[in-house]
Amino acid sequence: MANLKTIKRRIHSVQSTMQITKAMELVASSKLRRAKERAEAAQPFFEATYKLMAEIAAEDPYFNSQFVRKRTETGACLLIVIAGDRGLAGGFNSNVLKIAQNRIQEIQKQGGNPIVLPIGQKAVDYFQNKNIKILQSYDHIAEHMHIYLAMDIAELILTTYQRHESLQSVELVFTNYVSPILQVAQKMNVIPLDDFPGTSPRHCAVEYEPSAEEVFDKLVPRYVASLIYGAVVESFAAEQASRRSAMENATDNATEMLDQLSLLYNRARQGAITQELTEIVSGANAQQ
């Protein structure tokens, strides 16, 4: 009898867990839809900005912006790490933090000084406990990400880069939303801007006002801002997708467990009835 009770209790507990995971799955999939739209809408601006920068760089043979020049290898590196604000999203947070951690160790091995700019509660918590220098941290911004905030962050990054000659590069670790079932955490370089590939120098002259350099320097903060904006909304979409599939799995597992448990429960119940019957019958037999 005691066995029956414990099984029943377990069934209840699995059921209530399943309710939660199912609700989380639904919430994540509705958030995912919106986040995906935002991530897609951010694409054209980023591409147009990048293309124009690449054109300017390709056209002007004397082009030499401070953001393109490679600096001497000091090993110092600013790492922008974008993770989620909440857990329970499968491997989402740990994947992105693992890449960041690997990069930090690499920098430290070369004798460099890593600085981090964490975005998202999970990233902030992680680096606070790690005793790594934090430039500035941002949490709970992803869901309502705004371009002006991205501009502020971009400005902070660029002024930091300009002020510290020893800072070798600025890198970004975020999660790329590939498909609802595939999200890839990855690292990319922000500054110095990579050599722009794929632009032919065949361009005829473009008239720049006031000048090509000034247009370029105006573009850089916008480029960085739209990069950060894009990475944040993309990571947010990836987080939701990751959470959705994690919760889907959890719900499936719970269903499976419930099946097994109810089988076990029925068996135990039947066993109890059989036993009771045997007891009655044998009791009756003894009376005769």
Added chain:
Amino acid sequence: MNTYRLVILTPDKILFDEQVVQLIARTTEGDVGILAGHIRYAAILQTGVLQLKLPDGTTKTAAESGGILKVSDDKTTVMVTAAEWAEEIDPDWAERSRQDAIAKIEAAQNEPHRLDRANLKLQRALNRLQVSGHGTGRVSPPLKKKK
């Protein structure tokens, strides 16, 4: 009239992607008008107004918050931080952000960096108010009452 393709991009959306006859925009060097067949050109835009002349003869006005204007052979692209059509600007919101900006300017008197930013914010709010209020006569009734 010859037309050309104009694309207005902001980081969070494509505001406009259609044929137009003319675009008037405010660059750091002064106002420019772009017609079809313009040479390749790129300029920095100030916070200001975009005026579009459409093929059907109507005009459309938008407030923009600074960015880049680029004319290439196949299309003209406007990349700005933010842009709204005149009729879509909420004047109450613009007014609130104006007051907010003024408060920020007062609070940031000793910090040039924050002051700059607050000034830009004020500029944007004023621009929005102007575009929505005295734009080009395309003012919707509730906006007029406000003035």
